[in-house]
Amino acid sequence: MPSAPAGAPVTAAPAPVVTVPDTGTLPPPIVRGKSLWTPVRWADVPGWGSDGLHEAWNAWLKSCERPGEGAGPGSATICGEVRQLSIASAQEQHDWVQRRFVPYRITESDGRAPEGLLTGYYEPVLAARRLPDATYRVPLYGLPRDWRRGQTWYSRKEIDTQQAAQRALEGRVIAWLADPIDALILQIQGSGRLTISEPDGRQRQVRLAFAAHNGHTYRSPVRWLLDQGAIREGHWAAVRAWARQYPHLVNEMVWSNPRTVFFREEALGEFDARFGPRGAQGVPLTPGRSIAVDPQSIPYGTPVWMATQGPTLNQQRLVLAQDTGGAILGAVRADYFTGWGGFTDPAYTVAAALKQPLQLWALWPR
Known part of the structure; x- marks a missing residue:
């Protein structure tokens, strides 16, 4: 593996040969x-x-x-x-x-x-805004107003197109991204770090942690494109190239996965930044x-x-x-958790491949 920045795995030096005898009766399966x-x-x-x-x-x-x-x-x-x-x-x-x-x-x-x-996953690091503008217009949501754990809520397409879903999400936008594919990857990974430009001009980094999903079964948008013959290689670089060629079809690709993820924002102090998000063990x-x-x-x-x-x-x-x-x-x-970084960093390239x-x-x- 290439040398990696903080947040990506590195290969350890070989350890001494273990000398403890391995004898005795083995336990049952x-x-x-x-x-x-x-x-x-x-x-x-x-x-x-x-x-x-x-x-x-x-x-x-x-x-x-x-x-x-x-x-x-x-x-x-x-x-x-x-x-x-x-x-x-x-x-x-x-x-x-x-x-x-x-x-x-x-x-x-x-x-x-x-x-x-064995597959890999990582924590994306993305630029974001607190308020939408002409570039940053893809929302990342916290839990809806009427959320009940265990329910099957609106699908991803319904969230984007139905007024009832949008009303339940009023005031629940945590931040805005520039690219719907970035948002999709962030949701698939389940957490990420945002470098947020605040309305007063300051920048700070926060973590978005998994809060819940809408109860729908996950379907791979990459597989959806492969099955249609739209791309030949099943990686996000191919998806991005396809999206640049067919921007009018991006929503249809995104909506092929009905599951969406809701986040909660967490502060990212110096100590927290040395580790990844909390996993299911807590x-x-x-x-x-x-x-x-x-x-x-x-x-x-x-x-x-x-x-x-x-x-x-x-x-x-x-x-x-x-x-x-x-x-x-x-x-x-x-x-395998590879760390955190942008889309050119080893944490991403290893996890994606x-x-x-x-x-x-x-x-x-x-």
């Missing part, structure tokens, strides 16, 4: 929702011992703020030891993990072990070390060994299950 966890020896975990765990440690400390089920048995003791080891050497961290945890190969519940799927995401999973297969907070090889990433590393998403379904399925095979091992306390 674990059936967990949609998945089967089969215990293996550490020697069977590809790349184990080669990852410098210090980057993962910050993400692990975050999970320990809200351990829940994912910390496994003895979670309070485990998290206490994680905190103590935050300034330990790479050798000490690796040896401790091997002593305290068993690696479980994650497969489908029937034991099939097909290669899973803790801030760490670039390159947080993944979104299907919680019916992998509980939030679980440390997971991830192995993937492909044109975008070649990595074997420790990550933490800290988030989920509407398209993240199945036992061997993960979305990432779609490759995946293997996962859950690390569960002995």
